[in-house]
Amino acid sequence: MKIVTRDYLFARGWRSAAPILLLLPGFGLYLLIAVGPSLATAVYSFTDATGIRGIAINWLGFENYDEFLFRGAASRDNIAALWRTLVFSFFVTTIQFGLGLVLAVLLNSRLRGRTIFRTIFFMPVILGVAIQGLIWKLFLLPGGGPVAEIFSWIGWSSEFLGGQPRQAFAWVIVVQIWANVGITMVIFLAGMQTIPESLYEAARIDGANGWQLFRNVTWPLLTPAVNTNFLLNIVGSLQAWQLFLVLIGYRPGTQVLGYLVFAEGFGQTSGSVSSAFRQGYAAAASIALFMLVLVIALAANAFVSHREKKYLS
Amino acid sequence: MKKSLTWRLAAVLLAFGLIGAACGSDDSSSPATTAAPAATDAPAPDEPEPEPEMAEDVTLRVLVHQNPPMVEFMEAFNESFEASHPHITIDLSVVEAGDLSIATQTRLSANDIDVVGIFGFSNAAQSYMSGAVPPNWQTLIEAGLLMDLTGQPFVDNYDEATIADAGSFNGKVYSINLGRVSYSGMFVNKDLLAANGLEVPTTWGELVTACEVVKAAGNECMTVGGADGWPVFVGAYGLLGAMYPDQEALVEGLWTGDITWDDDQSVEMFRRMQIYTSDMLEQGVTGLSHDAGPPRYAAGDVAFMPTGVWQAPALESAEPDFDWTYVPFPGSDNAEDNQYLFGKYDQGWAIAADTPHPEAALAYLEAFSEPDNYQAFANAVGFIPTQPTAVLDTHLGREVAPFLANYRVGFEQYWVAPAGAGQWANGSQAAAWFSPFNEWTDHVALAAQAQADLQAGLDAN
Numbered sequence: 001m002k003i004v005t006r007d008y009l010f011a012r013g014w015r016s017a018a019p020i021l022l023l024l025p026g027f028g029l030y031l032l033i034a035v036g037p038s039l040a041t042a043v044y045s046f047t048d049a050t051g052i053r054g055i056a057i058n059w060l061g062f063e064n065y066d067e068f069l070f071r072g073a074a075s076r077d078n079i080a081a082l083w084r085t086l087v088f089s090f091f092v093t094t095i096q097f098g099l100g101l102v103l104a105v106l107l108n109s110r111l112r113g114r115t116i117f118r119t120i121f122f123m124p125v126i127l128g129v130a131i132q133g134l135i136w137k138l139f140l141l142p143g144g145g146p147v148a149e150i151f152s153w154i155g156w157s158s159e160f161l162g163g164q165p166r167q168a169f170a171w172v173i174v175v176q177i178w179a180n181v182g183i184t185m186v187i188f189l190a191g192m193q194t195i196p197e198s199l200y201e202a203a204r205i206d207g208a209n210g211w212q213l214f215r216n217v218t219w220p221l222l223t224p225a226v227n228t229n230f231l232l233n234i235v236g237s238l239q240a241w242q243l244f245l246v247l248i249g250y251r252p253g254t255q256v257l258g259y260l261v262f263a264e265g266f267g268q269t270s271g272s273v274s275s276a277f278r279q280g281y282a283a284a285a286s287i288a289l290f291m292l293v294l295v296i297a298l299a300a301n302a303f304v305s306h307r308e309k310k311y312l313s
Numbered sequence: 314m315k316k317s318l319t320w321r322l323a324a325v326l327l328a329f330g331l332i333g334a335a336c337g338s339d340d341s342s343s344p345a346t347t348a349a350p351a352a353t354d355a356p357a358p359d360e361p362e363p364e365p366e367m368a369e370d371v372t373l374r375v376l377v378h379q380n381p382p383m384v385e386f387m388e389a390f391n392e393s394f395e396a397s398h399p400h401i402t403i404d405l406s407v408v409e410a411g412d413l414s415i416a417t418q419t420r421l422s423a424n425d426i427d428v429v430g431i432f433g434f435s436n437a438a439q440s441y442m443s444g445a446v447p448p449n450w451q452t453l454i455e456a457g458l459l460m461d462l463t464g465q466p467f468v469d470n471y472d473e474a475t476i477a478d479a480g481s482f483n484g485k486v487y488s489i490n491l492g493r494v495s496y497s498g499m500f501v502n503k504d505l506l507a508a509n510g511l512e513v514p515t516t517w518g519e520l521v522t523a524c525e526v527v528k529a530a531g532n533e534c535m536t537v538g539g540a541d542g543w544p545v546f547v548g549a550y551g552l553l554g555a556m557y558p559d560q561e562a563l564v565e566g567l568w569t570g571d572i573t574w575d576d577d578q579s580v581e582m583f584r585r586m587q588i589y590t591s592d593m594l595e596q597g598v599t600g601l602s603h604d605a606g607p608p609r610y611a612a613g614d615v616a617f618m619p620t621g622v623w624q625a626p627a628l629e630s631a632e633p634d635f636d637w638t639y640v641p642f643p644g645s646d647n648a649e650d651n652q653y654l655f656g657k658y659d660q661g662w663a664i665a666a667d668t669p670h671p672e673a674a675l676a677y678l679e680a681f682s683e684p685d686n687y688q689a690f691a692n693a694v695g696f697i698p699t700q701p702t703a704v705l706d707t708h709l710g711r712e713v714a715p716f717l718a719n720y721r722v723g724f725e726q727y728w729v730a731p732a733g734a735g736q737w738a739n740g741s742q743a744a745a746w747f748s749p750f751n752e753w754t755d756h757v758a759l760a761a762q763a764q765a766d767l768q769a770g771l772d773a774n
Contacts, residue, residue: 073766276447277452
């Protein structure tokens with residue numbers, strides 16, 4: 001029997017152009033809305049662009065990078081924001097990954113009401129960042145909020161989001177995990193449901209206990225989901241900034257690099273309503289963020305590739 | 314089969330083409346190509362009246378920042394304006410105050426707005442500010458995005474100083490400013506003070522004593538909307554003003570090195586800011602939003618609320634019988650230094666230079682500037698009027714009247730940070746950096762850090 005697709009994809013003459021022509025609109029759209037702005041950001045990072053129509057853009061060379069990384073005390077704050085971004089990413093990635101896995105294992109078992117629990121844990125994912133922030137601002141009211149009330153039962157107190165920068169920062173980590181653990185859980189669940197039940201049965205016949213089933217059947221065969229979640233969590237947490245804006249605003253000691261980019265680009269740094277827009281400088285900061293994400297993502301990708309070879313080859 | 318495939322392919326490509334065309338902009342209807350007037354093309358009042366544009370229906374897009382009494386007034390005014398101008402429909406957009414400059418910039422750049430609310434022009438780069446970046450309003454003007462309003466008859470309804478200080482650049486008028494506000498005073502709970510045998514404090518020492526007395530009686534000294542961050546340091550702007558009554562000179566001194574954040578006077582100011590933050594403010598204000606401040610204060614068990622006069626309408630609305638006054642924050646030991654109210658020019662109007670409806674936009678500002686309408690606006694919002702014929706005939710107006718002769722523009726409107734300055738360089742915000750709002754517990758150390766961060770910026774330029 002002749003394979004029809006071979007005819008279409010590798011035919012001679014103009015027919016061979018069909019797949020390319022069909023791909024062109026999508027590829028063009030990708031260039032336009034993804035690659036184009038990214039390249040433009042790289043170019044803007046060497047200019048004094050303000051983002052305001054009618055203002056001349058001047059070429060500055062590496063001046064924005066020099067200011068961002070080396071000039072005055074502001075560079076100290078920028079480097080601190082970079083480290084804070086790494087800390088944020090580490091905690092979010094590890095906790096969200098672990099919690100998502102535990103929830104998926106529990107909700108993949110024959111737990112009563114598991115569909116309701118799946119819905120509950122996934123629900124925050126569908127809420128917008130503004131709603132997520134508002135909900136947690138209410139939860140975390142220091143005077144009479146539900147969390148403050150629970151804390152008071154065990155003699156704790158906290159100023160939560162309005163207090164010490166480290167406390168506020170930690171609470172943003174909590175909210176970020178709450179907001180995104182649902183998607184991590186669903187990816188793990190999807191992966192678990194592709195594992196054939198016969199493998200578990202065979203392992204049980206061989207006398208495997210629950211932990212051994214997880215260690216030797218679930219975990220290796222979950223590799224694609226593990227890798228996907230690992231990369232998504234790292235990249236997502238490195239780029240996060242919206243919750244910082246909604247929950248604590250621009251406050252010394254709490255900014256991450258993503259928020260710094262927004263604040264510099266749209267004049268939000270000084271508290272003054274007439275601050276300058278420094279979109280060229282913000283572009284340089286975003287390129288710094290991009291480099292950070294790139295390096296970490298490449299390292300993570302190498303790690304997950306190694307895992308795939310180990311477990312799936 | 315071959316022919317069929319050809320047609321299918323052609324149909325797919327045609328469909329993508331149509332989608333692309335539909336998504337593209339229709340230049341023929343774009344305002345940018347409809348002979349929009351340039352900044353200097355706005356109809357001058359001494360030219361013959363243009364042909365009425367009113368023959369066609371016009372939707373005028375207006376942008377303001379969130380301020381509940383102002384938005385409420387605007388909605389009522391728009392209704393009445395639409396009734397008297399049946400061909401004009403107002404499309405009012407309201408954004409948070411902190412987002413106004415972003416919304417203004419993006420919508421002006423996209424030619425998607427006709428009339429914009431704009432704060433009074435401030436923070437201009439001065440000759441001694443080496444390497445300072447011009448403020449956003451200046452950039453908008455230099456980009457030709459704001460209409461030149463020079464010579465429009467309604468501009469004359471406002472006092473000359475306001476037009477010059479808050480709406481002009483390089484000799485041309487780009488904005489009419491609708492009111493000044495003071496942010497350096499504090500509301501005083503007269504009943505609570507009377508119940509504790511206290512007078513309204515006029516010096517720092519009296520304020521400290523008053524706080525001790527009311528707290529000893531089981532009440533609270535002060536509250537502010539601390540969850541939003543900025544109300545904490547704005548609440549201490551009066552303290553800053555009392556210590557440095559010439560705020561413009563303070564900014565210049567900090568830039569030139571004549572004044573430092575760690576000199577004796579500034580360290581004392583930092584010390585008092587720490588007392589204000591850590592001792593005077595009630596516990597729990599870290600979770601109290603700015604808008605929740607007046608209802609909390611109106612509960613009656615707090616003596617003072619240091620904040621801007623713009624919260625007076627909300628306070629009256631929260632508890633009409635609450636008996637309050639508004640006085641300068643007594644930050645100095647010398648009562649003479651505590652007579653000043655510092656503040657800023659608040660909301661103003663500007664028109665997009667490229668608006669396709671310049672006549673409607675000018676008619677809107679003209680109607681708004683009519684003395685009766687303006688008076689109603691001032692009454693509703695509580696701004697200190699910028700039209701000489703208007704009076705602030707409200708509770709707030711009567712309370713601040715004795716201090717208006719001593720009204721001054723505040724530090725926030727003069728300050729520009731040098732590029733490279735650190736995050737602690739703007740010492741006027743130090744009140745919000747002390748515990749419980751931030752990590753600092755030692756005012757001397759914070760003063761030294763503020764100066765070091767400022768000096769790093771000064772040295773980098």
